[in-house]
Amino acid sequence: MKIRAGVFGATGYAGYELVQLLRRHPSAELVFATSEQSAGGWLSDSYPCLDDVALVRADEAPLGEVECAFCSLPHGASMATVRRAREAGVRVVDLSADFRLPDAAVYERWYKTAHEAPQLLAEAVYGLPELHREAIRGAQLVANPGCYPTSVILGCYPLAAQGLLEGGHVIVDSKSGVSGAGRSPSPTTHFCQVNESLAPYNVGHVHRHIPEMEQELSRLAGQPVRVTFAPHLVPVTRGMLSTLYVRVPPQHDAAALRRLYQETYAGEPLVHVLPEGTMATMSWATGTERCVISLHDAGVPGEAIVVSAIDNLGKGAAGQALQNMNVMFGLDETAGLRL
Amino acid sequence: MKIRAGVFGATGYAGYELVQLLRRHPSAELVFATSEQSAGGWLSDSYPCLDDVALVRADEAPLGEVECAFCSLPHGASMATVRRAREAGVRVVDLSADFRLPDAAVYERWYKTAHEAPQLLAEAVYGLPELHREAIRGAQLVANPGCYPTSVILGCYPLAAQGLLEGGHVIVDSKSGVSGAGRSPSPTTHFCQVNESLAPYNVGHVHRHIPEMEQELSRLAGQPVRVTFAPHLVPVTRGMLSTLYVRVPPQHDAAALRRLYQETYAGEPLVHVLPEGTMATMSWATGTERCVISLHDAGVPGEAIVVSAIDNLGKGAAGQALQNMNVMFGLDETAGLRL
Amino acid sequence: MKIRAGVFGATGYAGYELVQLLRRHPSAELVFATSEQSAGGWLSDSYPCLDDVALVRADEAPLGEVECAFCSLPHGASMATVRRAREAGVRVVDLSADFRLPDAAVYERWYKTAHEAPQLLAEAVYGLPELHREAIRGAQLVANPGCYPTSVILGCYPLAAQGLLEGGHVIVDSKSGVSGAGRSPSPTTHFCQVNESLAPYNVGHVHRHIPEMEQELSRLAGQPVRVTFAPHLVPVTRGMLSTLYVRVPPQHDAAALRRLYQETYAGEPLVHVLPEGTMATMSWATGTERCVISLHDAGVPGEAIVVSAIDNLGKGAAGQALQNMNVMFGLDETAGLRL
C-alpha cells in the first residue's frame, strides 16, 4: 500500500522536484499535479520527462483520493489551498511561508498580507525533522522551512540548544543559487544579469526568512536570538552556502565544536559534519538532500565560523518536504531520496 | 615623452592585464615583457593579441631602458627582481606581497619564506593611493596591495580613520573570481570543480592577506584592528565582493555612514559610493578600475554592513598598479584606465 | 570638431554598448540617448556608470543637434524613427533589420511586418565595411548587419568573391551568447534555463538572419548561394562562433585557403586570420570589435571548415555601428574602438 500524494504547484522548481522524487519513491504514488497556468497540458510541456503527468487546476484536484498533499505555491496563495486540503481531511506539507510563523500578526508584519487561515496556525508544525521529529510524526499540517532558515538553523542548532550562542546573535552571510528566486522570468534572473556577477540583496534585517530563523533559534536557546542576515545571489542553478559568524564560550575551539556537532547529529541521516581539514562547499550538497557542515576557528578564542551547505531545492525545499512526509507516515525517513 | 615601462611576469593574468593597459596608455610605452616559461616566444602564444609582444627572460630585461618596472611575479620570487631593478635605479611597482609588510619578521611568519631584500622594506610604500597618495608620488618602490585588502581597506577606511570601528574588529566575508587563484592549472581551478559550486577556503585568521588589512586599518584607527576573514571562491572569471560586518557608534546609521563615505571619497576618481537603495554588486566593478561601495543598516543601532566590490585584476591588481605609476610620474591619475 | 551623435534605444544591450563607445570616442560626442520605458530617468538606473546620461523619449530627441543617429530599436519599431531622422537630414546607422533587405516584399515575408518606409530602402547601404566601404562612405543610411550574418559573411567572403563556393551552399552551425537574445526577461533567457545547457533554435531555413546572409553571399558569388543554418544558444553573456562547412575546388586545402583569406583581409583592421595550428575560439573575439577566423581541412579534398568568431555586441552590433560611423564621417576607421 503506497501513500497517495498530490502536488499543488507542480511547474515551479520545487514542485517539479517533488514530482520527480515522488515518482521514484518506493512507497508513495503521485495522484495529481496542479498548475493554474498550464492546466489541461502536461508537465513535459515545461520539463522533459518520459512518463508524463497531466496538469489540472488546483480546484479540480481530487483531494478525496490522496492522503498527503504538498502545497508548493507562493506565500499568500498557499493558505486557501491548505485550508481546503485540511477541510478534506488530507495531511499537508506546505512549502510556502504561510504556516511557519505561529503568530498571524508576525506573519502579516513580514509578509504584508492578511492571514486567511489563522485557525490552522496552532496545528502547524515547523517541519525541520532534526528539531521537531516527534511533532511532525503526528502532525496534520507541516510548514516546510525556507531554504535559508534550513541552512542557518541546522548550522546553529547545537550551539543554541547548548546555550553556547554568546550574545544571542548570529551574523549570517548566505549565498544562494538562482533557482531559489523562482521560475518566473525577471530582470533579476536574466542570464546576463546573474552570470559573471554576485549580488547581495535584502541586506541587514529585512529578508522574510529572518523571523523563522530567530523563532527557532530563540526557542532552542531559551532566550531571544537575533540574526543579522546578508543573502547573495550567485551564478549557479542550485545550491546554498551559509557562512555563520558566532561568538561562543572561549574554551570552545573548532575541535570542541566539531565534537559537539558530531554528537548532536550522530543519528541524523541528512546532516553531515565534516572532519577537521575539510571545508563544506556548495557542491558537496548540490543534488542531494544533505546538509553539510564544517567548523572553523575565527582566530581568537570566543569566536567561531560555521559553514553550512545545502541544495536549496533538496534539503532546502522538496527533499525536506519528502522527508517530512516520510516522518508523518512512518516510512523510512530517507525513502525516495537521492542519497 | 612617454614613460618607458617594463613588465616582469607578463603571462600571468595580472601581468597580461598590465601589458594591455600599458599599450593603450597615452603617456606610457611598453619596452619589455618577461616570462621564464615562454621566453623566446610571443605573448600571443598565450593570449590573443594583434600587436604582438616578444617575451624575454627576466635576467635579459633591458632595465637600463626603462624608468618604471612592474613586477608581477609570485611572492618570494619577486624580491630578487625588485632588488635588481632598484639597483639599476628603476622605480618599481611590485604586485607581489614581498614589500607590503615593513617588518621582515612578520613577512616571514606569514609567508614562510626568508626575506632576501629587507634593506628595501623601509623605502617601500603601500600602494593604495586613496591612503598614501603623497608618499607614492615620491616613492621609488611601491608595494601594490593584494586584491582582498584593497576591497576591505577601502570598505573600512572612512570608519577606521574617524575612529568609528567599535571593538577594533571587522568580520569580512569575501567572494572572489577564479582569476585570483592564478593561471596555473590545479584541481582547485579545474572548470568542473569551480562551476556550479562556491567554496570557502582559508577560513578564520589564516589567509596571507590578513596582515596587510590589519596593518593598514590599525594604522588608520590608531589602535589594533583585528580582521576575521572568510574568503570564498565563486564561479566567475573576474570580480571580487567583500561583505563587511562592523560595529559603529549607535547614532551612525547607514544614511550617516553614506554621507561620511561620500565626503571621504568625494575627490577620488576610482571609488564610487552608491546612493541609498542601490547595492554594490560584483558586475558593477568588473572590467573597471573602480571600487564600488554601498552602506547598509544591520537591523539594530550600532551595527552596519558595508559591501565593497572591485575587479580583482583591475583595482585589485593591474589597474591599481597603473594608477600607482600615474601617481609616481605625475600623470593624470586615471590615464590609460578603462573608466 | 567632434561628430555629434544620438542613440535611439540606449537601454538595450547594443544601445548601451554604443553609449559607452561614444563616450570614449576621441572624435565623437553623445548628444542624446532615448528610452521609452525609462524616459525621464538616467542610464545609471539600468547600468552602472559614473558620468550619467539622461534618457528622453524618442520623440523628444533633439534631431536638429546631431549629425549622426544610431537606431538600436527592435525591427519594425525602427523604421519610423529612421524615417524621422532622415527627414531631419541626419545620417543614420540603423542596427535593426529594417533596412538590410532592399526588397520590401522579402522583408515582409521574413519579418511578417509591413514596411513603413520602403522609399528609404534604395538609399540604404548594407553596413559591412569589409564589403561596402566605398558605399558606406557616402551613405545617408547604413543598415548595420545582424550578428550571425556578420560572422558568416566575413567567414565566406573570400570564397564567395573568388567563385570557390562549390554547389552554392554553406552549412552554418552558429553558437551565440545570451545577450544576443536581448535584455527583456523571458523563459528563454532565465538563468536556470540557459545555465548548464546548450540549446539549438530556429534550426534549418527559418531564422530571420538567413536572407541577409544569402543576399550578400549571392551578390559576391554572382549566383544564388543557399545557407543551411542552425543557431544555438550557449551559456555565455557575450560572444559568437560560427562553424562553416563548405565545399571548395579540390586543390584548395586549408593552407591555400589561409593564404587567400590573409590576402583578402590584409588591410582590414578588424578581421584577423589565424596562422596554421591555431583555432578561433569565442574568447579571442569577446570584448573586441574583431572578427577572428581560422581555416581547416575537413578530411577529404574539396571540403573545408571555416571557424569565424566575433563578439555579438562588438563586431556583431555596436562596434560595427561605430566603425560605420567612422567610415561615413571620414574618421580613422578604428577610432573609439577597444582594439
Add this chain to the structure above:
Amino acid sequence: MKIRAGVFGATGYAGYELVQLLRRHPSAELVFATSEQSAGGWLSDSYPCLDDVALVRADEAPLGEVECAFCSLPHGASMATVRRAREAGVRVVDLSADFRLPDAAVYERWYKTAHEAPQLLAEAVYGLPELHREAIRGAQLVANPGCYPTSVILGCYPLAAQGLLEGGHVIVDSKSGVSGAGRSPSPTTHFCQVNESLAPYNVGHVHRHIPEMEQELSRLAGQPVRVTFAPHLVPVTRGMLSTLYVRVPPQHDAAALRRLYQETYAGEPLVHVLPEGTMATMSWATGTERCVISLHDAGVPGEAIVVSAIDNLGKGAAGQALQNMNVMFGLDETAGLRL
C-alpha cells in the same frame, strides 16, 4: 544474489559515476574500486560521499571475487588490466577506446600506441545496446562506446540502417561539457580558459572518435560512411549535443524521418525521439542516461538536420556501461539507472 562488480579507475569522472550508480543498483554490489594515485585512501578524499569506499591499487584488486569488472582507465592503460581480468575469467566492460576497433592496425594508427592484447579484439563487442544487444548479452568483453560516437551513431542509426544516408557522408558539429576532457588539471580545463568561451578543437578528420563512428555507420549502411567532425568545448560541466547535417532521399522530410526514428526506437528505454515542435537541448539529457533526438528540415528537399543530446557521463560513459552490464547479466536493462 547480486552481481558482484569492481571498478578500475574509480577517481576519474566516469569511474566515480559508475561507483555511485553501482551503489544504488538493486541487483549489483560494489566489491572493489581502484586508483593508482589514491590507493590506500578513500573515495571521499576526492568526492563527497557518506558511505565511503576504500581505494586499492589495480594489481591488488580481488578479481576472484567479482563477476564483472569495469575498466575506466585511459586508452592504452586499459589493455593490460582488461587482459588480466579476462584471464581471471571476469566479464569486462571497458570504457576506454582499447577494444572498440577490431583491427589493431587501425587502433595503432589513430591512437599512436601498440596494442598489447590484440588476441582479445575478436571477442570484444561494441557496446551500443541499441545496435548490438544480442551480442552484448553473450559477451565476455564489451567495449563501451565513446561519448561523441554514442550521440552520433544513435543520431544516424535509423538513416544508415535504412540506406537513407545519401552520399555516405555526415557532417557532425558536436558540443561537449568539460567533464569529457577528464579530471586532470590542464590549461584547457582551467576555469578561466573555459568560462565565457566556446572552443572548437581537433576540427576536420582528426579526432580519435572518428573511426568508431565510421565503423558502425558503415556497418549499418553496408557501404563506407565518412564523417566530417568538429567537436567544441562548452562551459558546462556535463552534457553533449551533436548537430548532424545529412542528405536523404528528397521525399523524406522531417515528419517522415520522425516517424522512422520513432518506429526504430519504439522499444528502446533510453532513446527518446521528440515530437514535432520540440528541439533537443543539452539539459534534456543531462543527469540522465537518455539520448534525446529531434529531427528538422534543412530548407530544401533532400537535406535534414538531426539533433542528438546525451549526458557525456551518462549514456556517453558510465550509464551506458551499467546498461551493458545489465544486458550481459540478464537484468532489467534500466536497473540502477536514474530515469
